[in-house]
Amino acid sequence: MTTSFEARVPYERRIFCNRNLRLDRVRFIGFDMDYTLALYHEAMEHLQAESVLARLVETFGYPKAVLEAKYEPGFAIRGLAVDMEHGNIFKMDRHRFVGRVWHGTKPLDRDLRRDTYTNRKISPADPSILMVDSLFSLPEISLYGQLVDYFDSLPEGTDKPTYERLWKDLRQAMDSLHRDGTLKADLMENIPKYIMKDDALAETLHRFRSANKKLFLMTNSEPIYTEAVMSFLLDGAHAAYGNWRDYFDIIITSSQKPSFFSSDDPFLEVDDETLEPGTEPATALKRGTIYLGGNVAELHRLTGMEGDDVLYVGDHIYGDILRSKRSTSWRTAMVIQDMEKELGQLHDMSAEIDQLNVLEETRFQLELERAAQALDGVRDKDLLQQISGLNRQLSELEARIAHAFNPAWGPSFRDRGELSAFGSQVEGYACVYTGRVTNFRFYSPFWYFRSPRDRMAHEIRR
Numbered sequence: 207m208t209t210s211f212e213a214r215v216p217y218e219r220r221i222f223c224n225r226n227l228r229l230d231r232v233r234f235i236g237f238d239m240d241y242t243l244a245l246y247h248e249a250m251e252h253l254q255a256e257s258v259l260a261r262l263v264e265t266f267g268y269p270k271a272v273l274e275a276k277y278e279p280g281f282a283i284r285g286l287a288v289d290m291e292h293g294n295i296f297k298m299d300r301h302r303f304v305g306r307v308w309h310g311t312k313p314l315d316r317d318l319r320r321d322t323y324t325n326r327k328i329s330p331a332d333p334s335i336l337m338v339d340s341l342f343s344l345p346e347i348s349l350y351g352q353l354v355d356y357f358d359s360l361p362e363g364t365d366k367p368t369y370e371r372l373w374k375d376l377r378q379a380m381d382s383l384h385r386d387g388t389l390k391a392d393l394m395e396n397i398p399k400y401i402m403k404d405d406a407l408a409e410t411l412h413r414f415r416s417a418n419k420k421l422f423l424m425t426n427s428e429p430i431y432t433e434a435v436m437s438f439l440l441d442g443a444h445a446a447y448g449n450w451r452d453y454f455d456i457i458i459t460s461s462q463k464p465s466f467f468s469s470d471d472p473f474l475e476v477d478d479e480t481l482e483p484g485t486e487p488a489t490a491l492k493r494g495t496i497y498l499g500g501n502v503a504e505l506h507r508l509t510g511m512e513g514d515d516v517l518y519v520g521d522h523i524y525g526d527i528l529r530s531k532r533s534t535s536w537r538t539a540m541v542i543q544d545m546e547k548e549l550g551q552l553h554d555m556s557a558e559i560d561q562l563n564v565l566e567e568t569r570f571q572l573e574l575e576r577a578a579q580a581l582d583g584v585r586d587k588d589l590l591q592q593i594s595g596l597n598r599q600l601s602e603l604e605a606r607i608a609h610a611f612n613p614a615w616g617p618s619f620r621d622r623g624e625l626s627a628f629g630s631q632v633e634g635y636a637c638v639y640t641g642r643v644t645n646f647r648f649y650s651p652f653w654y655f656r657s658p659r660d661r662m663a664h665e666i667r668r
């Protein structure tokens with residue numbers, strides 16, 4: 207359902223709605239920082255990849271040869287899963303059945319794929335399978351494929367890590383780069399190289415403020431990094447604001463999401479000059495001051511937030527969206543940076559997608575015909591030939607469409623005829639979703655986002 211107003215918003219810039227959301231009822235709007243307010247350039251992925259390989263060699267005792275691994279941006283998409291037991295990477299549909307599978311840098315051999323995964327529903331509790339859903343983990347997926355290939359190529363009997371050890375080492379090496387500040391130190395040397403500056407951000411936040419919304423920042427990044435990134439994004443961007451802190455009523459750093467939604471950690475006030483936290487729990491949240499830690503119950507108590515008057519905007523399905531939705535009644539908006547590209551592709555392929563739907567409908571009808579004839583004991587050779595011709599056409603067309611999205615994985619929101627596991631999480635937990643925060647400026651701060659799914663089939667087809 208596109209209203210005439212919304213038709214004026216470019217397709218790639220629209221905000222899509224799963225559950226009705228009335229912006230006029232929202233009093234507080236919270237924002238995550240990394241990959242939400244601050245979108246990263248591809249240079250960030252290269253920095254991560256190079257740093258993590260170096261760390262594997264320096265700290266984890268990996269052979270120097272791993273430095274030759276060639277990171278491939280664009281290979282991985284969100285919502286892939288890693289099978290640590292077999293060294294595979296795969297995509298799942300909403301029912302957790304396995305779709306495409308890669309081993310190393312190639313699709314997994316057909317027979318192996320059938321033996322390992324056919325008719326197997328992946329349990330969320332399976333400890334050897336991990337779903338990778340954050341953007342900053344995409345480089346690890348590509349490197350895992352490269353390194354699986356490298357170690358597979360070594361002769362039997364060579365001392366080499368198991369597939370599981372390899373993934374765990376990659377994860378730990380990446381975590382350690384985040385934890386000890388190595389990555390952030392490199393980033394802060396040259397912020398414009400890694401972070402995009404969206405000129406419409408100041409205006410977008412200003413429009414919300416003008417409509418009397420209270421804005422808050424809630425990020426897991428620490429105070430020093432937050433100060434550096436937010437200054438880069440907002441300082442000097444709008445005449446009405448002295449610096450970035452003026453856009454927000456509350457600023458929370460090192461928030462430890464998702465445990466922010468269940469812990470009882472206190473808020474600590476951060477010193478303006480040193481950016482170091484104090485030790486006394488804060489008894490009020492002052493405007494212009496940076497806080498560290500905290501928890502959601504205390505946030506509600508100190509600000510008078512009630513839950514469903516809060517909209518939280520984030521990019522991470524688990525930390526930002528799913529947990530805030532389950533633990534509070536916050537409404538959620540998910541920023542899916544890779545979506546803009548995917549919407550463009552969807553637009554370019556729309557003739558092919560329409561054709562696919564027509565062919566599928568035709569096949570369905572012919573299959574019915576065949577089933578009816580079979581009941582009468584008739585076997586119509588022409589009909590069978592027609593069906594197998596259609597099947598060929600369909601699989602060629604499907605492959606062409608998938609290739610236009612991502613040659614390795616197809617589109618992120620779909621897996622063959624179903625929603626992908628990622629698509630189904632977005633549908634299940636994000637009230638609205640869009641490519642970037644600044645798309646909100648195309649809509650009034652009083653906009654009523656309406657879901658196309660707020661009616662059941664029997665209500666629509668009266």
Ligand SMILES: [Mg+2]
Pocket residue numbers: 238239240241242520521522
């Ligand atoms: Mg984030």
